[in-house]
Amino acid sequence: MSAGALDGVSPGAAAGGRERRAPATGARLRQELHLLRREGLAPWALVALTLLLVAAALNGRALLGVQARTAAALEDEAAQTTRALAEQAGRGVATAVSPGVVGYSVLGEPAVLPASPLGALAIGQGDLLPAWYPVTARGPHHFLARSEPENPLRLSIGNFDAAFVIVWLLPLVVIALSFNVVSAERERGVLAVAVAAGASPVGFILGKVAARALVVFGSLWIALLAAALAAGVPLGSAAGLLPLLLWLAGATLYGAFWFALALFVNARPRASDQNASLLAGAWLLLVILLPALTNLAATTVFAAPSRVALTTELREASEAADRAAAASRDKYFFDHPEMQGGDMDRTAYFQSVAQSELSISEAMAPLLAQFDVQARRQQGLVEVLQFLSPGTMTWQSLTALAGSDGARLREFRAQVLAFHARWSGFFRDPLMRGATLTPADYAALPQFAFQEPPLGRTLARALPALAMLLALTLLLGGIALRRLRRFPVA
Amino acid sequence: MLETRKLSKSYGEVAALRELDLRVNPGEIYCLLGANGAGKTTTINLLLGFIEPTSGSAQVAGIDVATDPNGARSRLAYIPETVMLYGALSGLENLKYFSGLSGQALSDEELHGCLARAGLAAAAHDRPLKGYSKGMRQKVGVAIAIAKRAGALLLDEPTSGLDPKASNEFSELILALARDGAAILMATHDLFRAKETGTRIGIMREGVLRAQYDAASISHTALEQAYLEHMGD
Numbered sequence: 001m002s003a004g005a006l007d008g009v010s011p012g013a014a015a016g017g018r019e020r021r022a023p024a025t026g027a028r029l030r031q032e033l034h035l036l037r038r039e040g041l042a043p044w045a046l047v048a049l050t051l052l053l054v055a056a057a058l059n060g061r062a063l064l065g066v067q068a069r070t071a072a073a074l075e076d077e078a079a080q081t082t083r084a085l086a087e088q089a090g091r092g093v094a095t096a097v098s099p100g101v102v103g104y105s106v107l108g109e110p111a112v113l114p115a116s117p118l119g120a121l122a123i124g125q126g127d128l129l130p131a132w133y134p135v136t137a138r139g140p141h142h143f144l145a146r147s148e149p150e151n152p153l154r155l156s157i158g159n160f161d162a163a164f165v166i167v168w169l170l171p172l173v174v175i176a177l178s179f180n181v182v183s184a185e186r187e188r189g190v191l192a193v194a195v196a197a198g199a200s201p202v203g204f205i206l207g208k209v210a211a212r213a214l215v216v217f218g219s220l221w222i223a224l225l226a227a228a229l230a231a232g233v234p235l236g237s238a239a240g241l242l243p244l245l246l247w248l249a250g251a252t253l254y255g256a257f258w259f260a261l262a263l264f265v266n267a268r269p270r271a272s273d274q275n276a277s278l279l280a281g282a283w284l285l286l287v288i289l290l291p292a293l294t295n296l297a298a299t300t301v302f303a304a305p306s307r308v309a310l311t312t313e314l315r316e317a318s319e320a321a322d323r324a325a326a327a328s329r330d331k332y333f334f335d336h337p338e339m340q341g342g343d344m345d346r347t348a349y350f351q352s353v354a355q356s357e358l359s360i361s362e363a364m365a366p367l368l369a370q371f372d373v374q375a376r377r378q379q380g381l382v383e384v385l386q387f388l389s390p391g392t393m394t395w396q397s398l399t400a401l402a403g404s405d406g407a408r409l410r411e412f413r414a415q416v417l418a419f420h421a422r423w424s425g426f427f428r429d430p431l432m433r434g435a436t437l438t439p440a441d442y443a444a445l446p447q448f449a450f451q452e453p454p455l456g457r458t459l460a461r462a463l464p465a466l467a468m469l470l471a472l473t474l475l476l477g478g479i480a481l482r483r484l485r486r487f488p489v490a
Numbered sequence: 491m492l493e494t495r496k497l498s499k500s501y502g503e504v505a506a507l508r509e510l511d512l513r514v515n516p517g518e519i520y521c522l523l524g525a526n527g528a529g530k531t532t533t534i535n536l537l538l539g540f541i542e543p544t545s546g547s548a549q550v551a552g553i554d555v556a557t558d559p560n561g562a563r564s565r566l567a568y569i570p571e572t573v574m575l576y577g578a579l580s581g582l583e584n585l586k587y588f589s590g591l592s593g594q595a596l597s598d599e600e601l602h603g604c605l606a607r608a609g610l611a612a613a614a615h616d617r618p619l620k621g622y623s624k625g626m627r628q629k630v631g632v633a634i635a636i637a638k639r640a641g642a643l644l645l646d647e648p649t650s651g652l653d654p655k656a657s658n659e660f661s662e663l664i665l666a667l668a669r670d671g672a673a674i675l676m677a678t679h680d681l682f683r684a685k686e687t688g689t690r691i692g693i694m695r696e697g698v699l700r701a702q703y704d705a706a707s708i709s710h711t712a713l714e715q716a717y718l719e720h721m722g723d
Contacts, residue, residue, distance in 0.1 A: 027595070031587050038578040188574035196538055196568035196644075197634060198592030200560060490531075490540040 028203075032211030036177075042215050045173045049216075050223040052165045057227030060120035060161040067115070071132045074110035081107055086442035097436040100350020103137030103427025104357070111135050111419055111448040113412040116403025117240035118247060120231030122163035124404030131409075133416045135448070137354070137424040139361035140417055141314060144368060162227050163398040166251045167391050170220070171283050174258035177212045179276045181205065182266035182487070192490045202484050205263070213259055217252055224248055242455075243401045246462065250401065253469045254394040260476040267483035290389035294382055302377035317363035321356035347434055354428050372410070379406055386465060390472065393465035400461040403452075407461060411453050422446045491516050491642050491673030492537060492566075497546035499532050499697075506532040507697045509546065512675075516641065519664060519674040521688035521705070523681060523717060528694040530677035534644045537675070538568055550642055564592070566642040567635030571650050573627040577620030581605055581630045584619055589637040596637060608633035609659055625656030632663055643667060645676040649683055661687045681717055685710050693720045 036042040085107060088096035095101045112132040133143040182205050185191040194204050224247070225235075234240035265278050386392040399405040423446050430437065492514040499507040507529040514520040522530045535541045537548050539559030548555040550562040575584045585601050596604070605615050608629040619627065628648055635643055645664065649657040661683060668674055668689070678684055684691050688705040693716065700720045703713065 027590060031590055034583070035576060035579060035587065038576075038583075040578070189570050189572060190575060192538075192540065192570060193568060193573065193575065193588065193631070193634070194591055195540070196563055196566070197588045197638065198560070198564055204591065488540070490535050490538070 028207040029211055029214065032207050033215065036211055036215060042177060042212070045176055046215060046219040049165070049170070049173050050219055050226070052169060053162055053220075053223040053227045054230050056160050056162045056165045057120060057231040060123055060159070061231045063123055063159070063161075064115050064120050067131050071110060071112040074132065074134065075112065078108060078110055082442055082445065086439045089437055089442060090439045094346075097438070098346055098350070099427040099431040099435070099437055100347060100353065102437060103424070103431065104350050104353050108134045108136040109419075109423055109445070109448060111416045111450075113409070113450055116243075116408070116452075117233055117237070118228075118231075118243050118402035119404055121161060121227065121233070121247065122399045122402035122404050123159040123161045124163070124399035124402060124406075129406065129409040129413070131412075133413075135416065135420050135423050137357075137427040139357040139364065140420050141361065141364045141368065143416075143420075144413075162224065162231070163395060163402065166220075166254060166398065167395045168287055170216075170251065170255055171258045171287060171391075174212075174216060174255055175262060175276075175279045175283060177216065178209065178259060178262040178266075179279050180266070180272035181208050181212070181262060182484070183270060183272040183275050186269065186489070187272060195489050201487055201489055202481055205266075205484055206481075209259055209263055213256070216255055216259075220251055220255060221248055224251065243403075243458075246401050246459075246466075247398060250394060250397045250462070250466050250469075253466055253473065254390060257390050257469055257473045257476070260473045260480065263480040263484075264476045267480040267487065269488050286389050287391040291392045291395070294385040294388065294392055297385060298378040298381045301381060302374045313367050314360070314364060317360040318356075320363065321359040324356065324359055347431065350431055354431055357424075372413075375406065375410065379410075383461075387468055390469055393469055397462040397465045397469075400458055403458070405461065407457075408453065412450055415450060416448070419446065419448045491551055492520075492644075492675055493549045494533070494537070495547050495549075497533070497536060497548055498544045499529075499536060499541065500544045505697050507536070510697075510699055512692070512699065514642070514673045514675050516671045516673050517668050518689040519668050519676060519687055521684035521691045522675065522677045522694055523679070523684055523691060524677075524694035525679075525721060527696075529697040530694055531646055532697070533694075534568075534646050534675065534677060537562075537566070537644055539563060565640060566644060567638050567640035568644045569628065569631040569635065569646070569648050571647040572624065573631035575619055575627065575630060578618060580616045580618055581610055581622065581626070581633075582615045584630055585633050585637060588634045592638055594637065601633075601637065604633040604637040605630070607636050609663060623656070625652050625659065628652065628656075628660055629663070632660075632667075635667070641672060643672050643674040643676075645674065645678075647678055648676065649678065649680055657683060681714055682710065685713050693717055695720055 085096045085102060095106070110132050113130075115131075135143055180187075182191070185194070185205075185208075191201070191204070195201050199207075224244075228235060228240075228244055233244055235244065261282060262275075262279060265275050265282075270278075382392075382396070386396050396405065400407065426441075426446055430441075492512070494510045494512045497507060497510040497512075498505065510529070510533060512520070512533070522528075522533065524530050532541070536543055537550065537555060539548075539555045539562055542556060548562075551565040553562045553565065555562040576587065579587065582598070582601055582605065585604060586596070586598075589596055589601070589604075602612070602615055606612065610626060610629040610633065614622065614626060619630065622630070631648075643664070648664075649660055652660060657680070664674055664676070665687060676684075676688070685705055685708070690702060691705050691708070691713065692702045693700050701716060703716070708716070
């Protein structure tokens with residue numbers, strides 16, 4: 001130790017120290033970022049988060065790719081069949097000019113839901129509710145039967161997509177980086193030294209939180225942009241860019257909520273292991289249990305009709321239609337005794353089929369409508385109960401913005417049903433008139449094109465949850481800061 | 491420089507400090523002796539503004555700690571019993587970090603100078619702190635105080651756990667700081683160190699300053715005898 005440790009310090013300086021000012025925000029952040037890098041945890045957590053997000057986006061893209069290829073193959077097949085039938089109709093081939101044969105036996109139109117710009121980032125219910133229906137002139141129960149009218153919220157497991165990584169794993173990264181953001185400083189005595197050195201307790205802690213937030217959100221934004229590119233999101237168009245920006249905002253808000261919660265937990269003088277337990281418990285409650293309970297409540301309170309009842313109803317309706325068709329055939333042979341022992345006329349047969357389909361559809365309509373009613377009620381309940389869990393709120397918002405929540409899929413189903421009415425009418429009307437199809441009719445076949453719901457409707461589903469998330473974050477952060485002002489430093 | 495007037499702190503029915511009147515002038519080292527729970531650390535925490543007094547006042551360089559804790563803290567430095575700091579950072583980086591907290595932007599040369607003045611070997615400046623001995627960490631703590639150019643130092647059992655050589659080095663260090671005009675208040679259990687280092691010595695028990703002595707005019711034996719008498723009341 002050399003003498004004169006305070007050499008050159010004037011009495012004034014000795015009494016008051018050299019001129020000081022509050023450390024610049026940028027300098028503080030650089031200090032904390034340097035510390036985070038040296039402590040080693042942050043880089044690993046962030047590399048893992050980035051890799052997971054990109055892998056999840058690629059997985060989502062692969063899943064959508066399978067759907068797209070399937071739909072393209074179906075559309076191609078339908079187009080080829082249509083061209084062949086039109087050509088045959090031009091030559092007067094009997095089966096090609098018969099609206100009954102074509103509409104009820106040969107030709108169908110795959111009604112395909114186009115992938116939304118952010119679809120690969122959040123599969124949502126995209127793998128639960130069909131993205132295409134094989135529409136024919138037969139009753140809607142034929143193609144609706146391939147769908148599973150599931151509950152509107154599938155939160156228990158979820159797909160491995162970017163939304164999954166954000167809702168389930170992002171909180172764990174935030175917790176890993178900030179569960180002891182105050183407690184560790186207190187336990188190792190740094191907080192006291194820092195405050196004695198001149199830092200305000202709140203400013204010191206906020207500097208640490210800000211550095212962690214900067215690292216997490218910086219990585220999140222870069223990773224999400226990489227994920228969006230990997231998922232094929234069209235960043236050059238407003239349809240892709242705007243939802244993506246809102247997605248970034250939603251993910252950031254969700255991360256901010258977890259930082260605020262970590263700060264809130266740390267604002268009481270507890271040991272680090274207690275803080276870790278509390279935050280792990282909060283994650284379990286808010287990300288796993290409450291969404292599962294929301295799911296359970298929705299499906300219990302507004303249970304979908306029994307699948308057994310649906311099958312029984314379908315069977316009974318089919319039998320009733322068969323009986324009616326048999327009676328119709330008896331009447332036909334009574335009216336045309338010369339045809340006894342032979343086949344029915346093709347037109348008459350398909351008129352009978354069309355009538356049967358109508359009868360079955362009418363019988364099935366109330367039950368199928370009940371599924372829709374219950375699904376809407378479930379969705380309504382979920383939209384209320386989502387506010388219990390930031391995880392549910394975020395998931396709902398992200399899937400709404402990605403167009404993979406139940407609302408867009410139900411809109412698709414409704415448009416398909418409307419299209420089916422036009423398609424079946426296109427064949428039934430000439431069938432009932434006894435008319436035939438011409439090549440011009442084939443050129444005038446109804447085409448399905450999904451009409452995207454207005455953006456405002458999507459925002460109306462996504463923004464309230466994000467606003468609530470913001471309010472919760474501000475509330476928790478505000479309480480935490482108020483407590484930290486009185487936090488026992490020593 | 492450091493002054494308390496009728497300073498008291500109670501936790502419910504328990505009085506941790508009772509009407510402490512104390513003054514530590516520039517260039518003076520005041521050693522507070524006493525058993526655990528005597529009120530030494532409470533006194534330091536009150537001077538740091540870490541806790542609020544129940545009654546009375548504490549001042550640093552004439553600044554009331556309760557009214558302006560940040561202003562008061564800007565005039566002093568604090569070295570706890572165990573200076574942990576950040577193990578992942580080197581001594582130099584820790585010094586840069588903590589001097590940065592007080593708004594100082596010192597050059598690396600100045601920081602190395604502070605560490606050298608605190609007695610830390612140059613070879614250790616850039617090594618991670620987790621490899622430091624306790625004595626080396628204490629030196630980084632002193633370097634933080636030097637960098638801050640604080641007019642007052644609060645030391646809470648700084649030599650606890652140090653080997654005799656490190657304790658002696660530390661004593662020399664704070665003597666040098668006192669010679670340069672710092673007012674130093676040191677809580678300690680070490681009677682020998684208090685006698686060798688201190689200008690004045692106070693003995694506390696149950697939150698009360700029982701006796702004060704001029705270090706130069708009391709022998710080791712007399713100090714020990716007085717201490718035992720006060721502890722045995």
